[in-house]
Amino acid sequence: MKKFFSTLLALIMLMTCMTGLIAGAEEVPAYDGSEVTITFYHTMGSNLQPVLNDYIAEFNALYPNIKIEQSNVGGYDDVRNQIATDIPFGTQPNIAYCYPDHVALYNLARAVQTLDGYIDSTATITRADGTTEIMGLTPEQKADFIEGYYNEGKQFGDGLMYTLPLSKSTEVLYYNKTFFEANNIPVPTTWDELEKTFEQIVAVDPTSIPLGYDSEANWFITMCEQLQTPYTSATAPHFLFNTEENRAFMKRFREWYDLGYLTTQKLFGGYTSGLFVATDGMESYMSIGSSAGAVHQCPAKGADGTRPFEVGITTIPQANPDNKKVISQGPSLTLFKKSNPQEVAASWLFMKFLTTNIEFQAEFSMASGYVPVLKSVAEHPVYAEFLANADGGDYIAALSAKVCLEQQDAYYTSPAFNGSSTARDEVGALLTKCLVDPASDLDAMILKNFENAVKTCESDF
Helix, strand or coil, X not given: CHHHHXXXXXXXXXXXXXXXXXXXXXXXXXXXXXXXXXXXXXXXXXXXXXXXXXXXXXXXXXXXXXXXXXXXXXXXXHHHHHHHHHHHHCCCCCEEEECHHHHHHHHHHCCXXXXXXXXXXXXXXXXXXXXXXXXXXXXXXXXXXXXXXXXXXXCCCCCCCCEEECCEECEEEEEEHHHHHHCCCCCXXXXXXXXXXXXXXXHHCCCCCCEEECCHHHHHHHHHHHHCXXXXXXXXXXXXXXCHHXXXXXXXXXXXXXXXXXXXXXXXXXXXXXXXXXXXXXXXXXXXXXXXXXXXXXXXXXXXXXCCCCEEEECCCECCCCCCCEECECCEEEEECCCCHHHHHHHHHHHHHHHHCHHHHHHHHHHHCCECCEHHHHHCHHHHHHHXXXXXXXXXXXXXHHHHHHCHHHEECCCCCCCHHHXXXXXXXXXXXXXXXXXXXXXXXXXXXXXXXXXXXXXXX
16 A cells, blocks of 8 residues: 555656646636536535535525536545545546545645635625625634634645635543442543542442543544644654653553553454443443544443433543643545636635535534534524533433533644654554553663654655
8 A cells, every 4th residue: 555655646746747736826716607517525424415415505506607516435545545546637526525634645746725815815706696705704704613623724834724624523531420420530630630530430340441542543642732742743854752751641551551441442442432331341431532423422221211321521631721632633625726717716615615604514513423613503593402402311412512612722633744644543553552562661662662653654754
């Protein structure tokens, strides 16, 4: 696979130089009403397709000359691979639903259209119903985006905007509220408090594994952000995570693991929600996982129609309560360059429509489990009612979304560059290795594994 992408990237660079995608200043024309067809690659399944179809129809009523051809390409990696194959031949879509590191890959060929000119455009566009809108974003629309989600589009090292957020998730702490209340155990808000929580849980249930953490990579990256220690940089040198501070938190995690306090998805062999909802022996009482997966953190009802316990959801533990940080995840929309500038302008209007439409954001969020990217969605009557029903049982998805919206000021994103996905994979593998490596000298073992992880990142870059 590595050889495939190396060859592919070389071909991308050659072909895009030949087709002129790299050279010249980017034009940002207004849409003039031309008949155009735009293609949209995404991953949306049967639960989201009806919502998307409804709003494509609504957009087409406003812009009947813009035909949208959408395609479910498969998973996110399938979208990436297809677009990487398309770019050398100029057949890439107009819009893609994807992750930042994929955008960084596409931009090696300068195939991605920066959005700044469109965002700031004041050109007036007349729609089919006679109403008008400006081509760009109004100050109110810009301010309505949750800041952490919006700023992800500028994490590519040059300060320019490459994506707009469409649907997001984060990590939250799920806990067995029934158990915590019955045993007078406070819900931890810091990692120091979490260590005390571990001790209290095993005092009550010595056979339990108190915590399951689904993403090893997220845990490592989040600790760097919370502690304000180096992880990566969008500009060289890129791989900065081998520091004394980072090795120290890794040693602490190893000590917790040796005491039986935690497991991870890799070590458990599956999402740790399976351990969290278990009621037939060994179980956990806390799980840190995706906010979008809340329904999987809820135990099934028994024969009597009740659940064995109520789930609580809160923000993940913090290193410093004055520097709260939780990861921003989930796909965004990116726009591709095309030889016909009207295709690009029309594609921008559709991107803008999906990301700033409050009704779409509300419906999409409820159907997907993702969090809306606009602050005002929480005040939408239908979505407000959804949040009002939040609980740790039948409406656990609403409870998860509510927690996510309450912690919106804490979101962060990591730098995006070609190689950022490798760094993410490597620090996840690094954490696993450091937890289970049988070496007796923990400090030497951890240092060696950190050094090897950096070397691997650099060799793959």
